Amino acid sequence: MTTSAISLPQPVCVPETKLWLDMCAWTVRAGFPSPAADHTRKRIDLNEHLIRNKEATFIFRVKGDSMSGIGIYEGDELLVDRSIEAKHGNIVLAVLNDDFTVKRLYRRGGVVKLIAENPLYPPITLKDGEELLIWGVVTRNLHKLY
Amino acid sequence: MARAHVQALALVDCNNFYVSCERIFRPDLARVPMVVLSNNDGCVVSRSNEAKALGVKMGQPWFECQPLAQAHGILAMSSNYALYADMSNRVMRILGEFSPNQEVYSIDESFVDLTGTPNLREVSYAMRERVRMWTGMPVCVGIGPTKTLAKLANHVAKKHPRSQGVFNYNALTDAQKAALLQRIPVSEVWGVGRKLTQRLLAHGVETVLDLREAHIPSLRAEFGVVMEKTQRELQETPCIQMEEVAADKQQIIASRSFGSMVTDLPVLKDALSTFVANACAKLRAQNSQAAVIQVFLQTNRFRKDLPQYSPSLAVPLPQPTHDTLVVNRWADALCERMFREGYQYKKAGVMLSELSPVTHQQGDWLEASPPGHSKLMQALDHLNARYGRGAVKVSTQGAYQGWQMRQERKSPNYTTDWDDVPVV
Numbered sequence: 001m002t003t004s005a006i007s008l009p010q011p012v013c014v015p016e017t018k019l020w021l022d023m024c025a026w027t028v029r030a031g032f033p034s035p036a037a038d039h040t041r042k043r044i045d046l047n048e049h050l051i052r053n054k055e056a057t058f059i060f061r062v063k064g065d066s067m068s069g070i071g072i073y074e075g076d077e078l079l080v081d082r083s084i085e086a087k088h089g090n091i092v093l094a095v096l097n098d099d100f101t102v103k104r105l106y107r108r109g110g111v112v113k114l115i116a117e118n119p120l121y122p123p124i125t126l127k128d129g130e131e132l133l134i135w136g137v138v139t140r141n142l143h144k145l146y
Numbered sequence: 147m148a149r150a151h152v153q154a155l156a157l158v159d160c161n162n163f164y165v166s167c168e169r170i171f172r173p174d175l176a177r178v179p180m181v182v183l184s185n186n187d188g189c190v191v192s193r194s195n196e197a198k199a200l201g202v203k204m205g206q207p208w209f210e211c212q213p214l215a216q217a218h219g220i221l222a223m224s225s226n227y228a229l230y231a232d233m234s235n236r237v238m239r240i241l242g243e244f245s246p247n248q249e250v251y252s253i254d255e256s257f258v259d260l261t262g263t264p265n266l267r268e269v270s271y272a273m274r275e276r277v278r279m280w281t282g283m284p285v286c287v288g289i290g291p292t293k294t295l296a297k298l299a300n301h302v303a304k305k306h307p308r309s310q311g312v313f314n315y316n317a318l319t320d321a322q323k324a325a326l327l328q329r330i331p332v333s334e335v336w337g338v339g340r341k342l343t344q345r346l347l348a349h350g351v352e353t354v355l356d357l358r359e360a361h362i363p364s365l366r367a368e369f370g371v372v373m374e375k376t377q378r379e380l381q382e383t384p385c386i387q388m389e390e391v392a393a394d395k396q397q398i399i400a401s402r403s404f405g406s407m408v409t410d411l412p413v414l415k416d417a418l419s420t421f422v423a424n425a426c427a428k429l430r431a432q433n434s435q436a437a438v439i440q441v442f443l444q445t446n447r448f449r450k451d452l453p454q455y456s457p458s459l460a461v462p463l464p465q466p467t468h469d470t471l472v473v474n475r476w477a478d479a480l481c482e483r484m485f486r487e488g489y490q491y492k493k494a495g496v497m498l499s500e501l502s503p504v505t506h507q508q509g510d511w512l513e514a515s516p517p518g519h520s521k522l523m524q525a526l527d528h529l530n531a532r533y534g535r536g537a538v539k540v541s542t543q544g545a546y547q548g549w550q551m552r553q554e555r556k557s558p559n560y561t562t563d564w565d566d567v568p569v570v
Contacts, residue, residue: 056279056280060568060570061567061568061569062569063569082281082282083279093570095173098174098176100568102570135173
């Protein structure tokens with residue numbers, strides 16, 4: 001859809017739109033109708049599955065290729081949860097020098113680093129006087145395949 | 147007064163709400179003096195602390211601030227109601243988890259009943275910290291035995307850095323209370339506006355303490371029953387309920403308690419449509435239109451034996467409107483979204499906010515085009531061709547009369563529009 005300056009008169013509230021998928025208890029065999037077809041269980045709510053805390057979860061779009069080594073590519077959409085306390089090894093959305101950046105958080109023995117997942121980008125070690133703010137922890141990557 | 151039943155009402159208020167919303171997604175603006183402007187970029191409706199310190203006044207027309215803005219590099223942004231409504235909903239839901247009795251008072255304020263909560267101080271700080279961590283929104287918490295005193299306590303929490311954002315009036319001794327109230331000008335009391343302040347001053351009432359101690363019969367004779375209620379609230383007797391709050395000019399509330407508990411969605415919707423009709427009639431009577439609608443439902447908080455659920459949801463209207471039918475559609479949609487089976491609802495209401503005058507915008511539109519509809523239709527066709535069929539429809543309800551609202555400095559809809567999610 002094109003971004004338009006005119007919004008349509010529809011309530012917008014992204015995190016609550018339910019997306020239903022059938023969850024089945026059987027494996028699919030091609031070419032043969034399953035006798036278990038009537039036993040469809042409750043439907044999956046994709047929001048529930050992807051978002052552990054909807055009040056604290058925000059969506060960001062990736063720019064650049066510094067995390068391509070773990071499959072985060074330009075244009076991907078990241079779910080960022082602010083309610084998680086960032087730990088060593090987490091992929092985080094950080095604010096460094098007033099700018100957003102997505103990196104792996106390294107925090108060991110008093111050393112704090114932001115590590116890219118691409119050999120072209122050297123790790124960023126925090127210099128004296130530099131302030132690092134963890135905006136949130138990246139919990140999911142939505143990568144478009146089609 | 148029955149001391150055993152002293153309420154602990156918390157008023158949680160977001161600091162510089164609109165500016166804070168913008169900064170959450172723009173870390174580069176964290177220390178930049180900035181303001182957010184009203185509809186049509188007219189007046190200052192939210193100021194960062196830096197802008198306050200530079201002397202920018204609340205409600206000041208932006209053109210008046212130009213010399214100051216240029217000298218100090220004050221940044222101005224247009225209102226982004228989609229963003230503010232979403233952030234407000236997040237904050238309100240988080241606060242709602244701290245008590246079954248929550249009353250969302252405006253887009254950035256909520257009463258939370260913490261009566262009977264042990265460790266009030268810890269809970270207040272936890273509430274503040276959770277909202278800050280989960281949403282990035284800084285809030286202050288004021289606690290008092292009545293709404294008026296909770297409001298006042300919130301003012302103290304905001305003004306005094308030493309409070310670290312939380313102030314509990316209930317924890318003071320009588321002497322401390324008197325000393326505090328004596329230091330606060332009467333104009334800070336909830337519901338006491340500029341005109342009332344002048345009249346109170348003429349009667350020798352300068353401080354909040356003066357008002358609390360004023361001679362009751364004289365006060366009632368001169369200022370009426372509303373002021374008497376305010377006084378009694380200052381004396382720690384609760385008497386202001388939600389529906390009695392006199393809405394300020396920037397907000398119209400229509401809400402009522404039901405005669406009997408309501409459990410069905412159609413009945414709730416029916417009630418809401420009446421509230422919408424009332425609120426819109428008020429809007430039109432004062433010739434304004436609203437940009438944000440908020441709907442709330444409440445179960446009976448005095449029936450502790452029943453499950454409690456008091457949701458509230460705000461959305462920006464696509465265009466500011468005063469049209470009953472348009473607003474009703476939204477109230478319906480919000481009600482449906484919040485409604486849950488199995489609860490007995492005692493009360494519901496509609497809040498219309500971010501009001502602006504109607505004439506102004508219609509004038510712009512008519513001036514820009516010759517009389518008749520042909521130009522209008524051309525414009526519609528053009529827009530539909532450009533943005534896709536159905537992007538703009540002809541509405542008999544006049545929903546689009548303000549479509550040319552000026553928002554030249556608006557931030558993207560970071561949280562409500564896939565095409566606008568922030569890039570990192």
